[in-house]
Amino acid sequence: MSEADQANFLLEAFHCLQEDPYVELALWFNNIDISAADGELNRYGLKRSDGSPKPAYAAFKSFAQGGDKLTGPCGDFVKPSIAIRAPGPGKRVFDRLVVAASTPDTDVARMSFFVDGREIENFTPKAPASTRDYAKEPLLRDWQGVRKLPFGAHKLRITAVDTSGNEAAVEMPFERVDPATLPPQKTVFQRVKLAGSKRVRTFTGKLASPGLDFAIRGKVQVVWQAKRRGAWKKIHGGAKNANELFRFKQKLRFKGRWRVRAEYKGPRPYKKAATPWRTFKVR
Numbered sequence: 001m002s003e004a005d006q007a008n009f010l011l012e013a014f015h016c017l018q019e020d021p022y023v024e025l026a027l028w029f030n031n032i033d034i035s036a037a038d039g040e041l042n043r044y045g046l047k048r049s050d051g052s053p054k055p056a057y058a059a060f061k062s063f064a065q066g067g068d069k070l071t072g073p074c075g076d077f078v079k080p081s082i083a084i085r086a087p088g089p090g091k092r093v094f095d096r097l098v099v100a101a102s103t104p105d106t107d108v109a110r111m112s113f114f115v116d117g118r119e120i121e122n123f124t125p126k127a128p129a130s131t132r133d134y135a136k137e138p139l140l141r142d143w144q145g146v147r148k149l150p151f152g153a154h155k156l157r158i159t160a161v162d163t164s165g166n167e168a169a170v171e172m173p174f175e176r177v178d179p180a181t182l183p184p185q186k187t188v189f190q191r192v193k194l195a196g197s198k199r200v201r202t203f204t205g206k207l208a209s210p211g212l213d214f215a216i217r218g219k220v221q222v223v224w225q226a227k228r229r230g231a232w233k234k235i236h237g238g239a240k241n242a243n244e245l246f247r248f249k250q251k252l253r254f255k256g257r258w259r260v261r262a263e264y265k266g267p268r269p270y271k272k273a274a275t276p277w278r279t280f281k282v283r
Helices: 003-018 055-066 144-148
Strands: 083-086 091-093 097-102 108-115 118-123 139-143 152-162 167-176 188-197 200-208 219-228 231-241 246-251 256-264 278-282
Touching: 003 055, 097 108, 097 152, 108 139, 118 139, 139 144, 188 256, 188 278, 200 256, 219 246, 231 246, 246 256
Parallel strands: 091 167
Antiparallel strands: 083 097, 097 139, 108 118, 108 152, 152 167, 188 200, 200 246, 219 231, 219 256, 256 278
C-alpha cells in the first residue's frame, strides 16, 4: 500500500481499538523499516530504513498527543441489501428458472446464486473494475439446469458480498412441477400494441401464464381481417413461437376497414387466449 494509506489505516486502527473495552494497551509494529526492499515485514515502520519519518509517524504522534479525532463507525459492517425480482415466492417452474436480483449498494464485489445449497453461478466484475452497480445492471440469469432437478420443492439462495467483506443472503422457495399433472392454466396477452400507418402495420405483444415460469409451448397466431361486402374476411395471417415476444409486420393488401388480433390455442396445461380485436381504417 502507499505511505498515505498506511497513515490513514493507522488512525482507523486506533479508532477501532478505542471502541473495544477489552483492549487496555496497543503497540505499533514497528518503529523503523527493516529494509528499503519490499517484503512482508520490511515496510511496517513509522520511519523509513534511513530514519526519515513517514506520514504514519505524524499520524501516530497526533494520536499519542491528541487522542482519537475520528468520528463515525469503526469501518463498514453494514450488510448489502438484496431484492429478488424473479422468481416470485412459490413460483412453479418446469424447464427454466429465471433469476433476477439487484442491490442499491454500489460497493458490492460479488453476487452469487445457489440452488439447494449448490453454487450455480458467481457474478464477479472483471478487472480493472472491482465492483458492479447491480441497481443499474442486475444479476440476470435464465438457468436451464433446472431441467435436471427432481419434481418437488427447491430453494434459491442469492448472496452479495461487498468490498469490506460483509455478506448478505436472501432465499426464495420454488417448485419444479410436471406440466402433465397440472390443472388448466390461464394464459394472458401482455404489452399488446398496434403501430404503423397507411398500409404497413405492426402488431406486437407477449403471451404469459401467471404463476408459471415455463417456456410456453405452441404458437401465437395473428389474423388480419378486412371488411368486404359487409362481413369480415381473413386476408393475412402468421404464426410465432408462444414463448417469445411476437412481432407481426404486415403490408395490407388494400385500403378500407381492417381489424387484427392474436390468438393462442395452447396444448395442455395452457388455456386458450385471444386479444381483443384492434379495428382501424386504411386510407
